[in-house]
Amino acid sequence: MDVRTQCLGLLMRGPASGYALKRLIENGPFCHFLEASFAAIYPALARLTADGLVSVTEEAQDRRPQKKVYAVTPAGREAFVAALSGPIEDDHFRSPWLVALYFADLLPPERVKTLIAERKDYCLRQIALISEARASAETPGARYAAEMGLAVFRAEFAYLTQTPVPGSADANPPLARQRKSPNPHLSAAVSVLHDV
Amino acid sequence: MDVRTQCLGLLMRGPASGYALKRLIENGPFCHFLEASFAAIYPALARLTADGLVSVTEEAQDRRPQKKVYAVTPAGREAFVAALSGPIEDDHFRSPWLVALYFADLLPPERVKTLIAERKDYCLRQIALISEARASAETPGARYAAEMGLAVFRAEFAYLTQTPVPGSADANPPLARQRKSPNPHLSAAVSVLHDV
DNA sequence: CCAACCATGTAAGCCGTTACATGATTCC
DNA sequence: GGAATCATGTAACGGCTTACATGGTTGG
Numbered sequence: 129m130d131v132r133t134q135c136l137g138l139l140m141r142g143p144a145s146g147y148a149l150k151r152l153i154e155n156g157p158f159c160h161f162l163e164a165s166f167a168a169i170y171p172a173l174a175r176l177t178a179d180g181l182v183s184v185t186e187e188a189q190d191r192r193p194q195k196k197v198y199a200v201t202p203a204g205r206e207a208f209v210a211a212l213s214g215p216i217e218d219d220h221f222r223s224p225w226l227v228a229l230y231f232a233d234l235l236p237p238e239r240v241k242t243l244i245a246e247r248k249d250y251c252l253r254q255i256a257l258i259s260e261a262r263a264s265a266e267t268p269g270a271r272y273a274a275e276m277g278l279a280v281f282r283a284e285f286a287y288l289t290q291t292p293v294p295g296s297a298d299a300n301p302p303l304a305r306q307r308k309s310p311n312p313h314l315s316a317a318v319s320v321l322h323d324v
Numbered sequence: 325m326d327v328r329t330q331c332l333g334l335l336m337r338g339p340a341s342g343y344a345l346k347r348l349i350e351n352g353p354f355c356h357f358l359e360a361s362f363a364a365i366y367p368a369l370a371r372l373t374a375d376g377l378v379s380v381t382e383e384a385q386d387r388r389p390q391k392k393v394y395a396v397t398p399a400g401r402e403a404f405v406a407a408l409s410g411p412i413e414d415d416h417f418r419s420p421w422l423v424a425l426y427f428a429d430l431l432p433p434e435r436v437k438t439l440i441a442e443r444k445d446y447c448l449r450q451i452a453l454i455s456e457a458r459a460s461a462e463t464p465g466a467r468y469a470a471e472m473g474l475a476v477f478r479a480e481f482a483y484l485t486q487t488p489v490p491g492s493a494d495a496n497p498p499l500a501r502q503r504k505s506p507n508p509h510l511s512a513a514v515s516v517l518h519d520v
Numbered sequence: 521c522c523a524a525c526c527a528t529g530t531a532a533g534c535c536g537t538t539a540c541a542t543g544a545t546t547c548c
Numbered sequence: 549g550g551a552a553t554c555a556t557g558t559a560a561c562g563g564c565t566t567a568c569a570t571g572g573t574t575g576g
Contacts, residue, residue, distance in 0.1 A: 195527060329531065
């Protein structure tokens with residue numbers, strides 16, 4: 129799925145500017161399964177326009193730079209549905225973090241602990257973002273995608289929390305030491321784990 | 325994490341040919357978090373060799389083409405540990421399948437059902453592969469990475485199984501109809517769900 | 521005052537993909 | 549007889565990333 133198709137899809141939700149699409153991909157309901165940079169989005173929109181799949185309207189704003197709002201045309205809608213009707217490409221997943229954990233025995237135990245603590249924070253941030261997306265989802269599909277993300281990140285978080293640090297001396301630490309929260313400002317976010 | 329670093333990492337497990345690395349990435353203990361094609365692997369190995377991070381030995385075989393076996397040099401080991409010691413890159417995840425499900429309301433219910441059935445198969449295949457990897461893991465890190473994969477794919481499978489098809493008329497089908505197994509030859513693999 | 525946000529783009533270059541090229545062996 | 553496995557590579561092309569370029573507004 130190239131950036132062009134991604135943009136076309138995002139615009140199916142309603143008209144938006146290139147900047148808004150980037151926000152949607154970074155912090156919105158697509159944050160856990162799409163990625164694209166500005167330098168990929170803007171040319172993609174230009175080409176979609178050239179191909180007649182989207183239309184542009186330039187909008188002036190008060191105290192803000194002018195923006196170009198893109199909207200899907202009937203041809204664009206058709207093309208997108210056709211893309212979803214044909215064979216779906218495989219997922220692509222690469223995790224340098226899992227590579228690092230795989231090779232935990234090459235690293236000092238302190239380093240491994242830090243990596244796991246950072247990963248917990250990452251999971252909680254993702255869970256917080258996706259929870260918002262779920263709350264404002266307007267279609268069953270949007271809810272489905274969000275809940276799938278929550279299910280997966282919660283499973284990951286649970287594993288991170290329950291499993292002893294690999295290759296560390298204190299693989300079975302006394303219970304008293306297990307409970308410390310590595311990042312105080314995030315502990316509030318943990319509540320979110322049991323929403324939905 | 326580019327293919328060069330991936331290859332260097334894989335070779336930390338022991339000497340291997342380019343072809344063997346590909347197998348490791350496709351079906352081995354890295355299948356759920358690494359990807360690389362032959363056309364990326366071979367040049368990567370050539371460059372690692374040029375940079376002195378790996379060494380090559382050509383090995384003739386009976387009834388098999390000659391192969392080049394690569395092994396990490398001390399400099400390569402150092403470089404890899406250094407890479408794991410610095411900042412770890414973000415994961416990259418793109419899921420055309422989740423895009424399709426997000427837009428389930430644009431598709432015929434039958435199509436959505438098919439997509440979900442195919443996804444279940446995909447999860448079971450991944451679970452089977454990772455279970456093997458877990459069984460033959462020789463370091464705590466390898467076990468950790470495998471178990472993380474299992475946790476995540478099991479959570480995904482559970483969600484797929486328990487959640488009604490989005491946007492379908494029979495969102496609450498009678499219990500009698502919920503239990504059918506979409507792919508008989510895979511039902512055996514379901515047992516694997518409760519191993520570990 | 522500095523950081524972050526809003527807003528759009530271009531240019532150069534790397535990286536990796538598909539497709540091509542070759543060829544023996546084993547299993548169904 | 550055909551498909552899959554073992555085994556290594558090249559060429560062309562496309563896509564995406566980083567870095568550059570610009571500039572007003574808002575909030576701490």
